[in-house]
Every structure is written in structure tokens, then in C-alpha cells.
Amino acid sequence: MINANDYLEMGMAFHGHKCPAMPLGLRAGAIAMNKLGVERAQDKELKVISETGKGHAAGCFLDGIMAVTGCTYGKSNIEKLYHNKMAFTLIDVKNEKSVRVTLKPEFFKNTLNSPFVQERKKGVPPQDIDPMIADPLVEKVLSMPEKAFLTVGEIKPFKIVKKSGVFEAVPCDDCGEMTFVDKLVKTDKGDICLGCDGK
Template structure:
């Protein structure tokens, strides 16, 4: 089944991200699945935990209202194409894990061409082929049924707690205010993380 978001919302999401790409399509479909599964949960109670920082997170932020600034969008740097959504209203949660096989046969050519593009060794003909493959992949990802795109896992743990306002401490090296939970102690001094990294050494 094709993506159920109205086209104007998809277009706005693309403008927000800056371009259209397969990664953004994955995020759009993840947002679609989350809003369907968590119907009735307002943006104040919805929380997303992304296990990647790829293009799709922009789609999720734009379409769900989960944002870094509100503290209800969290990034866990696990390197997985997975997104967990929680309701603080009723402790309901789901985790969507992207299914690599959903890329189908189109994924056969793309990795090598993308590597050439990054290395700037790609020919004009190959660049055209890569663009064609990306467009076909986007169309595929936007039209496959959700169950073919993601494995959906039900979560039973509580949503991550809301952000707390903590005291700021002055780093005794650079003199900048730093949130207390992000400071480090070294040789009896309170340091911010960058200043701590300058002096702390591991063998």
C-alpha cells in the first residue's frame, strides 16, 4: 500500500530536509507507521528514539512533532536503521526495524555506484544510472506495505523520562557554563567534556 500521507505533507518534508532520497523515504514511512500505531497520542506525549542519524530522522521530526529541542526526540548512536516510539500517556511503545530485503534487486547496483560517487571516480553515465536507481528505490520504499518495510516490535518498558533542568557549573579550564550532568572531575577540578578530553589520557 502506498504512503498514506497527503502529497503536500510529503513535499513539505522534502523541503524541510533539503532533498528527496531513499533515506528520507524510510523516515517518512516510519513516521506513518508510528502515527498509525500510536493514534490519538498528542505530540506532547509522543517520544521517538532513533538508533541512527541518517536522512530519515528529518522526516520523523517533521511529521510526528518529535524534536530535539522539545526533548522528545532522542538519538542513540547504535548504527541501526531502527526507530522506537513511546507514548508517555499510556506507556505504549513500538520499535520499527528496517528490513534490508525490502530494497529488493535495486540494491544490487547501488552500493558500488554510491562508493564511486563518494570517491569522485564515477562517470557521467554511471551518475545517471545511480540517479535512476535512487528514484526507483524511493518509489519502491514509498509504495511497499509497512509490514514489508519494517519489523514491528511491541515495547513494554516505559518511555524515556522527560528532560530535567539541571544546574550549570563553570568549567575551571575554559570558564564556560556547562550542564552539571555533562561535567567531569579531574585532579580536583570540574571540567567540561572537551577540556576533560584534552587532559585525560588512557594507556
């Protein structure tokens, strides 16, 4: 069983500040993992499809999900749909099974009225918010029962299209920078990178 608390310190170091949304991602991620009965991804055993976006409140949620699941942008086993919704699907790649979890509307409505979010609305950076405000909210997130905040869907099949990685890179014929060959464009100037193409 995965316990969100075990990832709090690492998650905070990775995320950069103390806020309630990152630990919320730890909790939701851990619950999804336990539902599927999976361990943290060492490579690409898991995949996350997140419905969150950018520039909205509580986007920090996804850093918690990344920290606990091990699904990261470097390993490319996470993608963001930019639907600006507090939901994600966790996929067990080997067994081709998935579960979608989403924050309960009532819970999330309350979150948007929390003193932490009020401070953020006033323009206070998250790292400057008084611990008297942040700490109890983080404590609550880490201890509240699953039913209080999360809707966990049924386990569903998820078909994975397996692609092998690209290991060959050559210098772009224009800028000379190393580029993986699958993203080179054939032109009069030779095989060039997407950064040079069209400039």
C-alpha cells in the same frame, strides 16, 4: 491519521537532498505513529530508539523518522543504538506503550541493489544523482503498500524513567564557558567542564 506525504517537503528541506531512504523513514515513522494512535511530538510526547548507525547505506532513513515523528536530537527524545540495522522503536511516553518496526529483509536486499545505491557505491554524491533514477524510487517508496516493506510489531508496554531537565548552568572554572551543572567535574582547579577535564 498521519500521512507521510504531508511531511515530504519539510523532510527534504531538513534532509538536504532527494533520496529514497529519507521518504522511507517518513513512511515507516507514520505507520508506527498510526499503529500507536499518536500525533507528532510537540515536546517529548514521543521517543524514538533507532537501531541504525553511521557510515552505512540508507542511514538517511532516520532523518525521515525524525521529520515525521518530531523526535529530534535537540529535544533529546531520540537515541541511536548503532546496531546498523534498519529498525526502530517508537514510544508513546504518556501511555508507556511502544511499537518496533523493521524493514523486511527481502525489500531491504532489493534496496541495496537499487540503481540509486549503485550510483552511491560509485561515489556519486546523493544530490548529484540523476532525477531519472531518484524520482521513480521516491515515488515508489511513497506509494507502495505497507506490507511490501515493513514488519510492524505488536504494541508493547514500555517503562519510562522520568527525569526533570537541568536549568542551572555556570561558567567552567577553567575555560569560562557556560556548562550545565550536572556535567561539571570537581577538581583542584575548581568545577570544570568535560572539555577541560583531562586535557
